[in-house]
Amino acid sequence: MVQPLGYLKESPSQTAGPYVHIGCTPNFAGIHGIFEQDLGAGPLYDEKARGERIAVNGMVIDGGGNPLKDALVEIWQADADGLHNSPSETRGTADPHFRGWGRSPGDMETGEFLFETIKPGRVPFRDGRLMAPHITFWIVARGINLGLHTRMYFPEEVEANAADPVLLRIEHRNRVPTLIARKEGEGLYRFDIRLQGEGETVFFDI
Amino acid sequence: MKNERPETSPFFARDRDQHPPAYTPWYKTSVLRSPQRALISLEGTASEITGPVFGHSRLNEFDNDLILNYARPGQMPIGPRILVHGRVMDERGCGVDGALVEMWQANAGGRYRHKKETYLAPLDPDFGGVGRTITDADGYYWFKTIMPGPYPWPNGVNDWRPAHIHFSIFGHGFAQRLITQMYFEGDPLIPLCPIVRTIPDPAAISRLIAPLDMNATIPMDMRAYKFDIVLRGRRSTLFENRKEGN
Numbered sequence: 323m324v325q326p327l328g329y330l331k332e333s334p335s336q337t338a339g340p341y342v343h344i345g346c347t348p349n350f351a352g353i354h355g356i357f358e359q360d361l362g363a364g365p366l367y368d369e370k371a372r373g374e375r376i377a378v379n380g381m382v383i384d385g386g387g388n389p390l391k392d393a394l395v396e397i398w399q400a401d402a403d404g405l406h407n408s409p410s411e412t413r414g415t416a417d418p419h420f421r422g423w424g425r426s427p428g429d430m431e432t433g434e435f436l437f438e439t440i441k442p443g444r445v446p447f448r449d450g451r452l453m454a455p456h457i458t459f460w461i462v463a464r465g466i467n468l469g470l471h472t473r474m475y476f477p478e479e480v481e482a483n484a485a486d487p488v489l490l491r492i493e494h495r496n497r498v499p500t501l502i503a504r505k506e507g508e509g510l511y512r513f514d515i516r517l518q519g520e521g522e523t524v525f526f527d528i
Numbered sequence: 529m530k531n532e533r534p535e536t537s538p539f540f541a542r543d544r545d546q547h548p549p550a551y552t553p554w555y556k557t558s559v560l561r562s563p564q565r566a567l568i569s570l571e572g573t574a575s576e577i578t579g580p581v582f583g584h585s586r587l588n589e590f591d592n593d594l595i596l597n598y599a600r601p602g603q604m605p606i607g608p609r610i611l612v613h614g615r616v617m618d619e620r621g622c623g624v625d626g627a628l629v630e631m632w633q634a635n636a637g638g639r640y641r642h643k644k645e646t647y648l649a650p651l652d653p654d655f656g657g658v659g660r661t662i663t664d665a666d667g668y669y670w671f672k673t674i675m676p677g678p679y680p681w682p683n684g685v686n687d688w689r690p691a692h693i694h695f696s697i698f699g700h701g702f703a704q705r706l707i708t709q710m711y712f713e714g715d716p717l718i719p720l721c722p723i724v725r726t727i728p729d730p731a732a733i734s735r736l737i738a739p740l741d742m743n744a745t746i747p748m749d750m751r752a753y754k755f756d757i758v759l760r761g762r763r764s765t766l767f768e769n770r771k772e773g774n
C-alpha cells in the first residue's frame with residue numbers, strides 16, 4: 323500500500339444545452355430585469371484603450387454545413403502590448419481600458435457571432451519565443467459535450483504565423499489555415515469554426 | 529487551504545476519462561457537432577492560464593436568489609423552495625475564490641423561459657430561472673431557488689431529463705472554463721438520461737448528483753442540497769518545467 327495522492331477529480335462536463343443563453347446572456351434571451359447587462363457583451367475596449375480596433379465575426383458550423391443557432395462563444399486575449407488583464411499576468415500591467423474577455427451568443431436567426439475588440443500584441447510561449455498575435459476561443463452549445471478550445475490568428479501576420487510555436491505543433495500542415503481568419507475589410511475579420519468534416523477547425527487540448 | 533494569487537503555472541493535464549467523449553450517438557445532437565480529428569495537445573501558455581476577474585461590485589443583491597429576482601412585487605414562484613450551496617475547489621482541494629458561478633434552470637413544471645421552448649407545462653410569471661454569484665474567499669457559494677421539474681425532450685421517443693440545474697463556472701484561467709449540470713439525489717430519471725449517460729464513468733456521474741443536506745436545511749423554510757464543483761488544479765510554481773527545446 324502507498325499513501326493516497328489525495329487529488330480531487332475535475333467535475334465532469336455536461337452539454338450547455340439549448341438554453342445556455344438563459345444562463346449566460348439572459349437579456350439576449352429576452353429575460354430582462356434581473357441583470358442590467360449581459361456579462362461580456364459589447365466592445366472589449368473603452369474609448370481610451372490602446373491599439374487597433376477590429377471586429378471579428380463568424381459562425382459555428384456543424385458537420386452538415388449548417389450554422390449553429392444556439393452556440394455561445396467566448397474569447398480571451400492580450401491587449402495591444404501582449405499583456406493580459408489578469409492577476410496571473412506577471413510581465414507587466416495590462417491596459418486598464420481593455421478587458422480582454424468577451425462573450426457572444428450567435429444571432430438567433432443567422433448564428434453569426436460578433437466581437438468588437440483590438441488586435442492583440444504578441445505573447446511569449448513557455449520557452450520565451452513570441453507567439454503570433456492570436457485570440458483564444460471557447461465554444462459551447464447543445465450537442466457539444468465538453469467546451470472546445472481553439473485560436474484565431476491573423477492573415478497579415480505571415481512571418482509571425484510561420485514561426486508560431488503553437489501552429490508549428492500541427493503535424494497536418496493543411497489544417498493550419500483553419501485557424502487563420504479571413505480579412506474582409508479594414509479591421510474586419512471573419513473566423514468561421516467548423517466542428518466536423520471537411521475543413522474541421524483545429525481544436526486544442528490545453 | 530486557499531489559493532494565493534497570483535498563480536501563474538499551467539493547469540494539470542485534463543483527465544478526459546472524467547468527461548464525455550465528443551461523439552455520443554445516443555445523444556443525437558452530438559453526432560454532427562463532434563470533432564472527428566484528434567485534439568492538438570498543448571501545455572497552457574499565458575493565453576490559457578490567465579483569465580479575467582469578475583468583481584463582486586457588478587452583482588446585485590438578489591442575483592443569487594431566484595425566488596425573488598424575477599417575482600412580481602409581493603409574489604413568489606410556485607414550487608418547493610430549496611437552497612443550493614457548495615464549494616468551488618480545484619483538483620488540489622484549494623478553494624477557488626472569486627469564481628463566477630452562473631446557473632439556469634426550468635421552473636417547477638419543467639418549463640424554461642425561452643422563446644424556442646415548446647413544452648406544454650406553463651411558464652411561471654414569477655420565475656426567470658437564472659442566477660449568478662461569485663465565490664467567497666474560500667470558494668463557497670449559494671443560491672436560493674425553486675426545485676426544477678423534469679421535462680421531456682426530443683431525442684428518443686420518450687426521453688426525459690432528470691431535474692437539473694445548469695452551471696457555468698469561470699475560475700482563474702481560461703483553460704479552467706467549465707459547464708456542467710447538477711442533479712438531485714434520489715431522482716430515478718438520472719440513470720435513464722442520454723445526456724447523463726454521455727459520461728462513461730458511473731463514479732464521475734455520481735460527482736454531479738447533489739445530496740440532500742439536512743444540516744444546511746433551514747427549518748420551516750427550505751431544504752438544502754450541497755453541490756461541490758471541482759475545477760482543474762494548477763501545478764506548483766516550485767516545480768516549473770524546463771524550457772522546451774528547439
Ligand SMILES: [Fe+3]
Nearest residue numbers: 339689692694
Ligand atoms: Fe436543461
